[in-house]
Amino acid sequence: MYIHIPFCYKKCPYCSFVSYEKHFCLLDDYAKALVKQIRNFNDRNYTVKTVYFGGGTPTILKVKHLEAILRAIDATFNLDLEEITIETIPNNVKFEYTKALKSLGFNRLSIGIQSFRDEKLKILGRIHESKESFKAIETAFKSGFDNISIDLIYGIEDSLVSLEKEIDIAMNLPIKHVSAYLLTIEEKTEFFELKEMGKLKLSDDDFAAELYSKLCEKLESRGFMQYEISNFAKSGYHSKHNISYWTGKEYIGFGVSAASFLKRKRFKVTDNLKKFINNPTESFLIEESLSNDDLIKEMFILGLRLKNGIDVIDFREKYGVYVFDYFGDELQNLIDMGFLKFKNNRIFLNGCEAMFVSNSIFSELI
Numbered sequence: 327m328y329i330h331i332p333f334c335y336k337k338c339p340y341c342s343f344v345s346y347e348k349h350f351c352l353l354d355d356y357a358k359a360l361v362k363q364i365r366n367f368n369d370r371n372y373t374v375k376t377v378y379f380g381g382g383t384p385t386i387l388k389v390k391h392l393e394a395i396l397r398a399i400d401a402t403f404n405l406d407l408e409e410i411t412i413e414t415i416p417n418n419v420k421f422e423y424t425k426a427l428k429s430l431g432f433n434r435l436s437i438g439i440q441s442f443r444d445e446k447l448k449i450l451g452r453i454h455e456s457k458e459s460f461k462a463i464e465t466a467f468k469s470g471f472d473n474i475s476i477d478l479i480y481g482i483e484d485s486l487v488s489l490e491k492e493i494d495i496a497m498n499l500p501i502k503h504v505s506a507y508l509l510t511i512e513e514k515t516e517f518f519e520l521k522e523m524g525k526l527k528l529s530d531d532d533f534a535a536e537l538y539s540k541l542c543e544k545l546e547s548r549g550f551m552q553y554e555i556s557n558f559a560k561s562g563y564h565s566k567h568n569i570s571y572w573t574g575k576e577y578i579g580f581g582v583s584a585a586s587f588l589k590r591k592r593f594k595v596t597d598n599l600k601k602f603i604n605n606p607t608e609s610f611l612i613e614e615s616l617s618n619d620d621l622i623k624e625m626f627i628l629g630l631r632l633k634n635g636i637d638v639i640d641f642r643e644k645y646g647v648y649v650f651d652y653f654g655d656e657l658q659n660l661i662d663m664g665f666l667k668f669k670n671n672r673i674f675l676n677g678c679e680a681m682f683v684s685n686s687i688f689s690e691l692i
């Protein structure tokens with residue numbers, strides 16, 4: 327289950343997630359609307375294994391809001407919870423609050439660090455400095471969070487040496503998981519405008535590939551094994567929630583812009599905050615019913631994001647096709663060219679270079 331909290335203290339210039347700056351006067355109404363939307367879901371056939379509060383900045387909510395939302399989930403669904411994650415930002419990690427999160431049942435904290443270098447944080451328009459990141463990780467750990475993940479961004483204001491240093495810094499902190507994202511320039515963001523005007527200095531593709539390769543090598547050498555294109559974890563600490571997306575499990579999302587995938591149908595909640603608050607129970611839009619072909623292609627591509635890829639026999643059992651027959655020459659060519667590898671009945675991206683160009687590889691299969 328995914329719960330979207332669309333509020334932030336300040337909109338970052340690169341961010342295209344549905345999140346509204348400030349709007350704090352709407353927090354009570356939004357939490358109430360979420361509770362209504364959740365309680366309105368009346369299919370008891372589902373068991374929830376993971377919950378992920380994402381955003382935006384979900385820790386903008388007060389403890390009482392989170393409590394009410396969790397109570398609604400508990401009252402509406404069968405629960406067999408293995409992982410409850412909440413995203414946060416360094417300035418938001420305060421001892422009493424994180425202790426309360428622990429008491430509410432959250433067992434994984436994902437902190438948007440982005441960088442440990444102040445000059446890079448400034449360019450990214452972040453409202454925190456690196457000293458606050460150190461404090462936040464220490465505070466989260468002391469308040470009982472053993473499973474801490476950090477997000478990092480690369481591809482701007484980086485050199486190989488500076489990125490290596492950032493990873494060394496991270497490796498000395500009590501974290502178990504790293505998500506490292508190449509900065510993407512999304513339409514309708516400040517960075518998009520700056521790029522159009524030639525005012526944004528980004529790493530070019532070749533250098534970004536070198537940064538990525540350094541990142542993978544360095545993290546793995548410190549025991550953070552890569553399990554997906556952008557995700558690395560100490561043994562046993564991969565994100566169960568995110569793995570369920572890549573392995574084609576059903577999911578449900580509540581809150582503005584949240585997506586769901588149930589009974590082969592994709593749903594999305596409206597992006598419009600006012601509409602959602604005024605009418606949360608009517609805000610699911612049926613977007614598409616996936617055809618068999620769409621489903622096969624999508625599940626194959628999602629599975630390839632994982633480092634250990636796809637078991638072709640399992641895939642045949644689940645989706646009724648043998649991928650070599652289904653994708654034919656396109657798939658064989660990608661293997662012959664060395665982008666994909668087939669071994670022990672599994673197909674997977676062939677190493678770091680293939681992972682870096684995964685989007686181009688996937689486009690050959692669509």
Ligand SMILES: C[S@@+](CC[C@H](N)C(=O)[O-])C[C@H]1O[C@@H](n2cnc3c(N)ncnc32)[C@H](O)[C@@H]1O
Pocket residue numbers: 340341342343380381382383413414415437438439440477478479507508509510511512
């Ligand atoms: C929805 S944000 C939530 C975390 C929190 N709001 C924050 O920013 O720290 C999830 C993560 O997506 C990543 N992200 C957001 N926009 C991105 C972009 N344009 N390119 C690469 N990564 C991005 C950031 O690393 C961010 O931490």
Ligand code: SF4
Pocket residue numbers: 333334335336337338341342343345381382383415438
């Ligand atoms: S990157 Fe995170 S903090 Fe920044 S605007 Fe997006 S959701 Fe909010």
